[in-house]
Amino acid sequence: MALIAMAVYSTEENKKDDCLIRTLESLSMTVDLKKHRLILSINAETTNTMHLVNDWKRQWGHDVAIIKNYKNIGTAEAINKCFKLREEKENCIKMDDDVVIHSSGWIEVMEDAIRRDSTIGIIGLKRKDCIENVNHTDSYYRSKLIQLPQVPGERWIIVEDVHHVMGTCQMYSSALLDKIGYLYQPKQYGWDDVLASSRSRAVGFKNCFLPHVEIDHIDEGATPYQSWKEKHATLDIGTITKLMEGYSSGTISTYYTPFHE
Secondary structure, three states: OEEEEEEEEOOOOOOOHHHHHHHHHHHHHHOOOOOOEEEEEEEEOOOOHHHHHHHHHHHHOOOOEEEEOOOOOOHHHHHHHHHOOOOOOOEEEEEOOOEEEOOOOHHHHHHHHHHHOOOEEEEEEOOOOOOOEOOOOOOOOEOEEEEOOOOOOOOOOEEEEEOOOOOOEEEEOHHHHHHHEOOOOOOOOOOHHHHHHHHHHHOOOEEEEEOOOOEEEOOOOOOHHHHHHHHHHHOOHHHHHHHHHHHHHOOOOOOEOOOOO
16 A cells, blocks of 8 residues: 655646646546545645546545645645645655556556566656656666566566666655655755755665656646746755765765654
């Protein structure tokens, strides 16, 4: 069983209610939500968001947990509120509210990959705009295909070993979360996936894509909010570089928690 955490940010400006519902419908068609549990952590909603979510729940008969934050606390902290509810040895998925997945059983493949190779800390679904590939000229983006151990009767699983797993849909192994705690980003948006991937490698895990599972990023990004996100992310590059260097050298702790322990 896996915990699926989704940060929801729907406003009248970004008009993402439609993306959210398409994402939820995609989950209904590809995931057994009686086996895996979904938590929506809502940073912003329109007057119609919860009506749409409740209609979806009734249509599909899903029991979904809702966390209302009543303000935008940022993607990482919204997801962290969900991860805090994870059970012992439960793998956790961070999933955006604007992605459609086209293959059933993808969570089971992710969990199977982690079971076969306990050094996989993060495994994600690969967007079509990701540039990692085995022939890339830049070593940071050059990936390696790994065939995971298999016994007769099991499916073959090939993963793509990379530095950074884009955070659109990624599973964190329970073993990794025990080591690094929760997601971290300096501000409200951006870089949590980059930093988590860096922390994962720093504590001895590998990061992988499941490149054969087709997904689509469905947010067209034609609103002022998209421009804000891009500018916001760009301003933090220096900070992110220092953090990654600190994780690698051991001068900055890879463990982070926003909660009192």
